[in-house]
Amino acid sequence: MTELQRLRDAFRTALDLPADAPVDDLRYQDNEKWDSLAHMSLVAAIEDEFSVMIDTDDVINMSSFGEAVRILGKYGVDVK
Amino acid sequence: MNLLHPDARVVDAATGDELTAGLIDRAAAELAGERLLFLPMPSTVPAVARYLAALRLDIPVVLLDPEGDHTELIQRYATDEVHPDLALLLTTSGSTGNPKLVRLSRSAVLANARQVAESLGVTGDDVAITTLPLFYSYGLSVLHSHLLAGATVVLERTGIMQRDFWTAVDEHRVTSLAFVPYQYEMLRRLRFDPAKHPSVRTLTQAGGRLRAELMTDFAQRMSDAGGRLFVMYGQTEAAPRMATLPPDRLGDKLGSVGLAMPGGAFAIEDDEVVYRGPNVMMGYAESAADLVRGDEQGGVLRTGDLGRLDDEGFLFITGRLKRMGKVFGVRINLDDVEREFPVAAVAGDDRLHVFAEGITADDARALRTKVAEWLGTHFTGVDVRPIEALPLLPNGKTDYRALEASL
Numbered sequence: 001m002t003e004l005q006r007l008r009d010a011f012r013t014a015l016d017l018p019a020d021a022p023v024d025d026l027r028y029q030d031n032e033k034w035d036s037l038a039h040m041s042l043v044a045a046i047e048d049e050f051s052v053m054i055d056t057d058d059v060i061n062m063s064s065f066g067e068a069v070r071i072l073g074k075y076g077v078d079v080k
Numbered sequence: 081m082n083l084l085h086p087d088a089r090v091v092d093a094a095t096g097d098e099l100t101a102g103l104i105d106r107a108a109a110e111l112a113g114e115r116l117l118f119l120p121m122p123s124t125v126p127a128v129a130r131y132l133a134a135l136r137l138d139i140p141v142v143l144l145d146p147e148g149d150h151t152e153l154i155q156r157y158a159t160d161e162v163h164p165d166l167a168l169l170l171t172t173s174g175s176t177g178n179p180k181l182v183r184l185s186r187s188a189v190l191a192n193a194r195q196v197a198e199s200l201g202v203t204g205d206d207v208a209i210t211t212l213p214l215f216y217s218y219g220l221s222v223l224h225s226h227l228l229a230g231a232t233v234v235l236e237r238t239g240i241m242q243r244d245f246w247t248a249v250d251e252h253r254v255t256s257l258a259f260v261p262y263q264y265e266m267l268r269r270l271r272f273d274p275a276k277h278p279s280v281r282t283l284t285q286a287g288g289r290l291r292a293e294l295m296t297d298f299a300q301r302m303s304d305a306g307g308r309l310f311v312m313y314g315q316t317e318a319a320p321r322m323a324t325l326p327p328d329r330l331g332d333k334l335g336s337v338g339l340a341m342p343g344g345a346f347a348i349e350d351d352e353v354v355y356r357g358p359n360v361m362m363g364y365a366e367s368a369a370d371l372v373r374g375d376e377q378g379g380v381l382r383t384g385d386l387g388r389l390d391d392e393g394f395l396f397i398t399g400r401l402k403r404m405g406k407v408f409g410v411r412i413n414l415d416d417v418e419r420e421f422p423v424a425a426v427a428g429d430d431r432l433h434v435f436a437e438g439i440t441a442d443d444a445r446a447l448r449t450k451v452a453e454w455l456g457t458h459f460t461g462v463d464v465r466p467i468e469a470l471p472l473l474p475n476g477k478t479d480y481r482a483l484e485a486s487l
Contacts, residue, residue: 040241
């Protein structure tokens, strides 16, 4: 599985979305399921999936799928 | 009743709005003649002004979630006949199916605001920020205790996962943060470092049991930064605080919820924790007719918790008499869940685990959403597990121990 698919799946699992739900355009609090609690599950899921430890500022800044891609880049995970 | 110390301040972090005597006067003028106020309570200055105006006019207030639909509750409780001591009516659980209200008198609300301010040492120099809804008893007690002590309360509608929240903490030099267990899990995830927010001196914890490991962790983080963690215990029925663990005893009394509030006392009767104090409710209400009833408790609250007291009076909670759970600080009756859905329910750490026989993964997801909506809680607090057949005891009843062991 590619990094992109793994990240999409992490979003779907954490936000309790169906397996085929589009997630690439998701933004924090635009989607009713992505609130602070789901955000915590999401960060945990991403950390587990990619074996990274995300800093406080990055946790707070991860406000969209696109931001998650950018932030993961900082940790050496090239999502494409 | 007046909870507002003349030096107390309430300020909205996002808008800069500040509570003034004029705003309360205006709200009071609008409320004149009302007998009972159903008040949706967002964390805003106008809502706080309306709330304080109603208390000042001795109009009992039913505090409601501003996001919810309360048509049924309002129909059920609307009345012009209320008991003269009645100040505040709060719901006991997030469940929409069981809107029982706790009746709190003016003297109980005032007594608990004083007890909390005293046991936490709140002074006029303190600054609290809203971390919990004001219609929830813990969030409300932060407001009450700080207003009474002449402190400042910052109204902030974002949460700890958002940049604006921490900006407000630093800008307003917030000294005290109140969290329930799941927020401590979040703070750990955020790698909360009190040294980065030097104004913060005090963390408080209530709304369910915090894992001992997290308790020790956060007590250490705070003491390293010269601050303190207060672990507390309460129920809405006690307005709500019953016990506080002094921070300097957290180490040698780990797992205890502390000592009874000033003026209160605990006893263990048939293994059940019984609290006596000036902050105990008048009783419950299940209909409008109940709002005229006087005090039925005599200052005694059977908590439904099982526990023990040590020789110094420190209380340790060991379980629940009834099958109850807590999810995100809100109490859930497991039997109610089972009456509403064809499932077996057990309580986990800040989580409700639901077992359903012979369902598919898709059914499980749909059920999770339905159960969470019915409880008025967040879906991450509900875990649905398909099971081939529920384990049974020899008497044919569900074997909950086996289910708990399978988690």
